[in-house]
Amino acid sequence: MSSAAQSSSLEEQIDKWRSYVRRRQAIHSIDVAELEDHLREQIAGLGKAGLTTDEAFLVAVKRMGALDALSREFAREHSERLWKQLVVSASSDQISPEARTDGFIAFALAVAAALLVKLPVLFGIDVDHNEGFYIRNLSFFVLPLLTGYFVWKRRLATDAVRWLATVFVAAIMFANVYPFVAQGHTEALTALHLPIALWLLVGIAYAGGRWRQVAGRMDFIRFSGELFIYYVLIALGGLVFVAFLGMLFKAIEIDSAPFVKWIVPCGAAGAVLVASWLVEAKQSVIENMAPVLTRLFTPLFAALLFTFLGTMLWTGRGIDISREALIAFDLLLVVVLGLLLYSVSARDSQSPPGTFDVMQVVLVISALLADAAALWAIAARISEFGFSPNRVAALGENLILLVNLGWAAVLYSRFLRGRGSFASVERWLTNYLRVYFVWAVIVVIFFPPLFRYI
Amino acid sequence: MQINKDLIAASSTPLVLAILAEADNYGYAIIQRVRELSGGHLEWTDGMLYPVLHRLERLGHVKARWEVADSGRRRKYYRITSQGRKQLSEERRQWQAVDSALKDIWQALSLFNSAGQPASAALRSQGV
Numbered sequence: 113m114s115s116a117a118q119s120s121s122l123e124e125q126i127d128k129w130r131s132y133v134r135r136r137q138a139i140h141s142i143d144v145a146e147l148e149d150h151l152r153e154q155i156a157g158l159g160k161a162g163l164t165t166d167e168a169f170l171v172a173v174k175r176m177g178a179l180d181a182l183s184r185e186f187a188r189e190h191s192e193r194l195w196k197q198l199v200v201s202a203s204s205d206q207i208s209p210e211a212r213t214d215g216f217i218a219f220a221l222a223v224a225a226a227l228l229v230k231l232p233v234l235f236g237i238d239v240d241h242n243e244g245f246y247i248r249n250l251s252f253f254v255l256p257l258l259t260g261y262f263v264w265k266r267r268l269a270t271d272a273v274r275w276l277a278t279v280f281v282a283a284i285m286f287a288n289v290y291p292f293v294a295q296g297h298t299e300a301l302t303a304l305h306l307p308i309a310l311w312l313l314v315g316i317a318y319a320g321g322r323w324r325q326v327a328g329r330m331d332f333i334r335f336s337g338e339l340f341i342y343y344v345l346i347a348l349g350g351l352v353f354v355a356f357l358g359m360l361f362k363a364i365e366i367d368s369a370p371f372v373k374w375i376v377p378c379g380a381a382g383a384v385l386v387a388s389w390l391v392e393a394k395q396s397v398i399e400n401m402a403p404v405l406t407r408l409f410t411p412l413f414a415a416l417l418f419t420f421l422g423t424m425l426w427t428g429r430g431i432d433i434s435r436e437a438l439i440a441f442d443l444l445l446v447v448v449l450g451l452l453l454y455s456v457s458a459r460d461s462q463s464p465p466g467t468f469d470v471m472q473v474v475l476v477i478s479a480l481l482a483d484a485a486a487l488w489a490i491a492a493r494i495s496e497f498g499f500s501p502n503r504v505a506a507l508g509e510n511l512i513l514l515v516n517l518g519w520a521a522v523l524y525s526r527f528l529r530g531r532g533s534f535a536s537v538e539r540w541l542t543n544y545l546r547v548y549f550v551w552a553v554i555v556v557i558f559f560p561p562l563f564r565y566i
Numbered sequence: 567m568q569i570n571k572d573l574i575a576a577s578s579t580p581l582v583l584a585i586l587a588e589a590d591n592y593g594y595a596i597i598q599r600v601r602e603l604s605g606g607h608l609e610w611t612d613g614m615l616y617p618v619l620h621r622l623e624r625l626g627h628v629k630a631r632w633e634v635a636d637s638g639r640r641r642k643y644y645r646i647t648s649q650g651r652k653q654l655s656e657e658r659r660q661w662q663a664v665d666s667a668l669k670d671i672w673q674a675l676s677l678f679n680s681a682g683q684p685a686s687a688a689l690r691s692q693g694v
Contacts, residue, residue: 147613150616181614
């Protein structure tokens with residue numbers, strides 16, 4: 113073998129060894145560089161002693177020690193490395209310039225969102241006298257900026273940006289031109305459905321060009337779940353912060369209420385962007401939380417619904433439909449859909465059906481049965497209740513959820529019996545997102561005039 | 567002769583500090599020096615030296631810096647700090663105490679052995 117060929121094969125071997133060592137979490141790349149220098153010295157030394165390159169490499173690697181033991185030693189010395197750190201640990205020289213710009217943009221947008229919340233006050237629109245304005249426009253303080261963040265991050269084409277901007281402007285119009293009755297039902301419905309519709313716009317920006325693909329939409333579902341969890345965590349932190357703020361200023365007898373009036377809305381708006389940035393930054397670093405939660409709660413909810421149905425059959429009690437029952441069952445279906453979505457999002461579509469999949473189907477079917485019982489009870493008394501906007505909206509949502517979960521249950525059980533692929537479940541669930549968007553748009557655009565803005 | 571793991575682990579700190587007290591050095595050369603000093607009896611697993619060096623660095627006994635070696639590769643050199651020197655003399659006192667204790671007992675043993683008594687009896691009669 114010529115010496116050139118020898119050295120190139122040695123480089124290959126060292127490359128392989130390096131990538132192998134790098135996979136160890138406790139050994140950072142800077143340590144790998146140190147170890148590699150050692151390995152090369154050793155190989156050179158052994159080569160001088162008369163070994164061939166291959167022999168020298170083998171002996172040098174052997175002398176370095178078993179990788180498991182070595183990685184354990186490193187872990188003992190650097191135990192913090194086993195805890196994946198998101199923001200703090202990376203010493204400043206390890207942060208790439210892109211990551212720094214990304215963080216900077218995200219925080220700038222968070223500040224912008226915080227200021228935007230207080231912008232209407234400048235024009236004399238304060239919260240105390242314009243509740244309606246604020247609940248209708250809540251999403252516009254944050255979601256356009258969040259969309260902007262992803263437009264920047266995914267480098268969306270100008271056409272797409274123009275389209276997104278047009279939809280946002282149209283949405284602002286619909287939220288503000290209708291002559292809503294103050295504190296009426298249709299205003300509340302708009303306030304509730306506008307964020308749902310706009311969230312899909314955020315999704316289109318988030319997915320970049322991948323919105324048409326199942327994987328792109330699935331990523332957006334994962335993102336939404338993680339964002340929710342991070343937001344809740346940040347909100348809890350914010351709560352503690354505000355509590356201390358109140359306590360401290362009370363101690364010197366200063367009323368902190370005016371501060372709190374600023375901090376809470378500004379913080380709540382800015383936190384959405386900060387949480388989004390965190391989710392983006394961590395996606396490859398830390399395991400997703402939402403699937404972990406679904407793992408915990410799917411069996412619990414399945415057991416709850418199963419017992420509920422059993423008790424209902426056993427005692428022969430019908431569901432006592434009060435005004436809020438329909439909404440409560442809607443929320444139940446939403447929770448079940450969430451459990452289904454997030455366990456699907458984390459499942460490897462290649463793996464064969466398992467116990468957890470059976471549990472999932474049991475959960476969905478028992479939720480559907482419970483909901484069917486509720487719908488039956490409502491149908492009997494719907495004429496008595498009358499068609500208020502709230503009830504029509506709740507009924508529509510119930511049907512949409514029912515179709516979504518029902519067909520998902522069919523596809524899922526086909527998969528369990530080996531007659532269908534898991535991908536068809538994923539495709540159904542992600543495709544169906546559009547239906548929610550369309551429904552939300554219908555509620556925002558057509559319900560207010562239909563029900564005379566009450 | 568193979569020296570057991572516990573002894574190797576216990577002696578690693580004073581050995582590394584002492585070698586660095588001679589001159590600034592890097593991992594591979596430190597291991598070579600250990601081999602040379604022990605006549606090949608102290609066989610370290612090469613990789614294990616680095617967690618030891620990192621621990622000493624964390625404790626402030628040594629300081630590390632990256633330099634470009636003649637080969638053009640980056641190499642991490644370690645330098646002993648004044649705190650490391652203090653630690654070294656402390657370790658030295660401790661090892662000397664162990665060493666002199668062992669020396670005494672070896673001497674006692676060889677005396678009794680030459681007198682024809684079994685070693686265990688000799689120890690017992692000494693109250694050890």
